[in-house]
Amino acid sequence: MASIFTRIIKGEIPSYKVAEDENYYAFLDINPLAKGHTLVVPKKEVDYIFDLDDETLSGMMVFAKRVARKIKEATGCRKVAVVVLGLEVPHAHIHLIPMNNENDVDFHRAKLQLSPEEFKEIAARLSL
């Protein structure tokens, strides 16, 4: 069965898209740690990031760099954290999280509750 992220990429499940190219897709995390928390995924469905072939893995980081630059510019954060963790979705993904101090990237913290309008507005600001 296709992963939830493959279904998002195909448009079967809605998402707040930030960027897309032939091989990668970036969209807002629905349970964000901060406004602008974005997921970057390869269109190729592979569970574990280090099982990706070298070209897809390196291309994913270059794509993420473009997205992160935009997040930094749009949010004014000090840096954008790059996090790979979690076992929830079996489709490799990178979390990009606007960060002003290290506590901003604590996944045990309560997530933000944003309205659809807020998600849309953030996605529009981050859109490449």
Ligand code: AMP
């Ligand atoms: P993890 O595997 O721990 O990195 O968790 C997967 C991440 O995907 C979590 O941060 C979820 O909030 C996020 N997520 C799961 N489903 C969706 C969805 N439909 N749209 C956006 N983000 C999602």
